Amino acid sequence: MDRNEHEHVIEVTDLRRVYGGGFEAVRGITFHVKHGEIFALLGTNGAGKTSTVELLEGLAVPASGRVRVLGHDPHTERAAVRPRTGVMLQEGGFPSELTVAETIRMWAGCVSGAREPREALALVGLERRADVRVKQLSGGERRRLDLALALLGDPDVLFLDEPTTGLDAEGRRDTWDLVRALRDAGTTVLLTTHHLEEAEGLADRLAILHEGRIAAAGTPAEVTAAQPSRISFELPQGHFLGDLPPLAELGVCGHETDGRVVRLRTRELQRTATELLLWARRSGLELRGLDVRSASLKEAFLGIAREASARTASAPKETEYAA
Structure with a gap:
């Protein structure tokens, strides 16, 4: 060749x-x-x-x-x-x-x-x-x-x-x-x-x-791209996670909180970020520490490894037999 x-x-x-x-x-x-x-x-x-x-x-x-x-x-x-x-x-x-x-x-x-x-x-x-x-x-x-x-x-x-x-x-x-x-x-x-x-x-x-x-x-x-993107921010004092629009309407597929810090996972990053910022503007709020980013290869790698391990653990065990 x-x-x-x-x-x-x-x-x-x-x-x-x-x-x-x-x-x-x-x-x-x-x-x-x-x-x-x-x-x-x-x-x-x-x-x-x-x-x-x-x-x-x-x-x-x-x-x-x-x-x-x-x-x-x-x-x-x-x-x-x-x-x-x-x-x-x-x-x-x-x-x-x-x-x-x-x-x-x-x-x-x-x-x-x-x-x-x-x-x-x-x-x-x-x-x-x-x-x-x-x-x-x-x-x-x-x-x-x-x-x-x-x-x-x-x-x-x-x-x-x-x-x-x-x-x-x-x-x-x-x-x-x-x-x-x-x-x-x-x-x-x-x-x-x-x-x-x-x-x-x-x-x-x-x-x-x-x-x-x-x-x-x-x-x-x-x-x-197959892994969720992430948005994190700090909720202003006096506001709580429930004050946000319904997360499903924001396109959020998962979330977690750490004190006042909220972390959202989404497969529709542009839509979720836009709706979140529009809500903050309507509410007159500043979202401190706002961080919007696509998944990194490291995150994708770890996510894929976790998913593959979960599938392996849940799969039926093969019957062992003598050759």
Whole structure:
């Protein structure tokens, strides 16, 4: 496939992964990643993110389902896939006594069409640390070295597993800028992350995994739009929640109070905010501390996790039987 072709670079259909003892880590997920797209996999610990990525990288065989990367099975057709992919694992294992430059030269010897080592180090801001031994690097610098190695082959597809773990705020922003630049140049990026701000700022689309299943998927805006927006304010002295117009008429789907502070949840933010402010004007009231905002990805993530857990808890238990 030419890297300028617009098609699904990664295709996952009804994918399952089962570990010894019968534990099902990935339970029939389906998604695709387009050419030149940043796609994020989110989920709590144990949701199945790393188990899924390892199948995409060809490091394991699925129990069932189908995986295609660049049109090939990444496990059985590894020779066709591996030279065109870059992989950044959660943790790299580098010989501690080698310098940064020695490490990247060693790795370049195993990569087809490798970039110049100095170029790869410059991409991640490590060119001035080339002569430092790996054991003397900080945790954040080791993550940068991990990324440099993943970029050595100028990959068409880049897998990033928790790419900014251990980085400070500046390092995280630099990495985000680099990933965006790679995307803009045509590289397809699949990343896992625990940083919801990272996913919200970087991803063109994302999927939220919960207990091995996809609980929500779409653009960050689509995923957050499915969750209620919030309006909070302080009731003036002498007024109470019951003084407001009926909450249902305001489009409110839930509320709570904390002393004089009222928090409303709504799926019709513009309507609710407008009606609330019109009521305050008619009543001659000032709503102090007024805060109106759409749901964040963090709120959507937590809400989806709670809903998925509730569904799991209420679902009938499967009958256990001997194989």
